[in-house]
Structure formats: structure tokens, C-alpha cells
Amino acid sequence: MRHSPRSWFVVVAAAASVLAVTHVADAKCGPPSPVMAPWSGSVPARPVLELLVPDWGTYEGQKMPPHIAAKDGSGVAATVTVKPDTVASGLKTFRVEIGAAQPGPLQVELLDDNGAKVRSWSYVVDAGWKPPAGSLASISMRQVHASWTCSETQTTNLTFDGGAVAYRIVAAKSAADLAAGRTQSFVVPRAMRTFWDDAAPPGLPPVDLELGQANCFGDTFDWSKGDVVAQVRALLPNGTEQPVTDKPIAINRP
Numbered sequence: 001m002r003h004s005p006r007s008w009f010v011v012v013a014a015a016a017s018v019l020a021v022t023h024v025a026d027a028k029c030g031p032p033s034p035v036m037a038p039w040s041g042s043v044p045a046r047p048v049l050e051l052l053v054p055d056w057g058t059y060e061g062q063k064m065p066p067h068i069a070a071k072d073g074s075g076v077a078a079t080v081t082v083k084p085d086t087v088a089s090g091l092k093t094f095r096v097e098i099g100a101a102q103p104g105p106l107q108v109e110l111l112d113d114n115g116a117k118v119r120s121w122s123y124v125v126d127a128g129w130k131p132p133a134g135s136l137a138s139i140s141m142r143q144v145h146a147s148w149t150c151s152e153t154q155t156t157n158l159t160f161d162g163g164a165v166a167y168r169i170v171a172a173k174s175a176a177d178l179a180a181g182r183t184q185s186f187v188v189p190r191a192m193r194t195f196w197d198d199a200a201p202p203g204l205p206p207v208d209l210e211l212g213q214a215n216c217f218g219d220t221f222d223w224s225k226g227d228v229v230a231q232v233r234a235l236l237p238n239g240t241e242q243p244v245t246d247k248p249i250a251i252n253r254p
Contacts, residue, residue: 031057032195032217034066034110036096036121037166038237040200044129048239049096049108050085050166052189055218062113070098072125073105086168086187090218093166093187097239101125119199135234135242137161143254144210155212155220156254160244162207164234165190168241169211169221171228171251178229178248186211187235188220212254223253 032054043049051066053059059066065082072078079099086093098108106123137160146153169186172178189195191205192214209232211221229248233241 030196031060033058033199034119035165035189035194036108036110036119036199037164037189037235038123039121039165039194040123041237042126042129043106043123043237045103045125045127046100047096047098047106047123047125047237049098049237050187050235051082051094051096051110052166052187052195053092053094054195055090055092057195059110059112059118064092065094067111067113067115068096068108069111070101070106070108072102072107074102076102078106086185088186088219088221090214091186091188091220095239103127121200129238131236131238131240131242132163135162135164135244136246137244139232139245139249141251143252145254151213151216153210153213153215154254155210155214156251158207158209158211158232158251160207162190162234162244163204164236165194165204166235167207167209167244168233168235169209169230169251170233171221171230173225173228175229175248178231184222186221192217192220211251227252 035052037050068080068082070078070080078101081097083095085095103125106125109120110118112118139158139160142157144153144155166187166189170183172183188209190207192210213219228251230251231248232244235241
């Protein structure tokens, strides 16, 4: 039986679509790696970074809090204090406080339990570092429901223009609870793909905060209490946080 050129095109296009979907799913079913926020660039003399550690992947089974080492361009070690920050079932985050560092290159390394380097990040300490003027942005929301052989995604995604590598979601059941401090806090990366990227990829992917079960990665956010009222904050490398919205926003459970 002969096939017309059009029918062959349809078959090939369909096969290509299946391969493309499989490739995307497989990429995010590979082992994720820890992310440091920010992962490069200028930092103040006493940097405060945020380490995001997946519950599984290349750092699975290591003791917590993670072992972080830092040294300047001359190889002189800087003091490092690692403090637990937020916990979701698929993601733990840690505040990494680095003592006074000399202006110039700064190397920060994540080590395993045996002292071997797992990942490293390079910065430039700038005594004149200043925070951005602000991080306010208009937030769009969408819900994502998808499934495949590897896993599934059930998330509420927040998209907006922003320059931070990680953001904090401070959530409460109501505006009154939020004002009273009865909250839960979750730190998430600007994009989930960063867990599969190089330690310091070039450029910044668009902000797309995935709250919920994000593919094979696991849960980045606790939706067990239903819809929330929340604040979104950009994490800065001096340890401060800037609001993304000038008032709390309602976020629906996916």
C-alpha cells in the first residue's frame, strides 16, 4: 500500500512529538542537584546565600545540615554557618552565612560526608554592593496538571519578572493569620529546571515558581491546609528579602 507524502509527514511528526515529550519527562526524572541562590555574581562582604537541597538526587543520603566551605582568591578560608530554613517533603533549604570576606573572588563549595566536592559556585565580593531598588512585580498564576510514566505534576505556578534566584512564599490560611504571624514558609527556585542545570548556568531562566508536586522532583510546597493567602519575597545575598507584591495575594490549591 502506498502512502501519500502528507500521510508520511503526519506519521513522522507524531513520532517526533512523542520523542519530544519523552525527552522532557526523562530530563526531569534524572537526579536533581542542589542549587545555591544566587549561583554567581557580585555579593556583599558578608554574603548570605540560600542552599536548596532536593530530598533525592546527587546529594541524597548526606548528613544535614550540609557541609559548606568557602575561600577567597588567595585560598584563605572564610567562616561558614549553615542554618536550616524551610522544609517541604521534597525540598529542604538552608541559610548559608559567610563571614567577612576580602574583596575579590570567592569560591563556595558543597562537600559530601567524606569531604569531597559535590558542587561549587564562584562569586566576586564587592565592598560597594547594593541591593536592587526593589522587586515589585505583577504576578500571574496558573495551575498545571500533567502526568506521564515517570510521575505527575500538580502545581500552582506564579510567573512574574524578577531578578532573584530564589523566592520565599510566606503562607497562611487567612489574611488575619498572615498578619498575626501564623504562617508557613517555603523557599523555591525561580525555575525548577535549575535543579538539572549546571551549578552556575549562564543567564537566568524566566521566573516560574512551581508550588506543589513538581514532576518527579516531589513536593515544593505543603497544600494540606488548602488555599492560602501569601506574601512572595525575593531573597537577596545580604540576607534581606524584598516583597514582590505590595500586599498579600490569594493562591489557590492546585
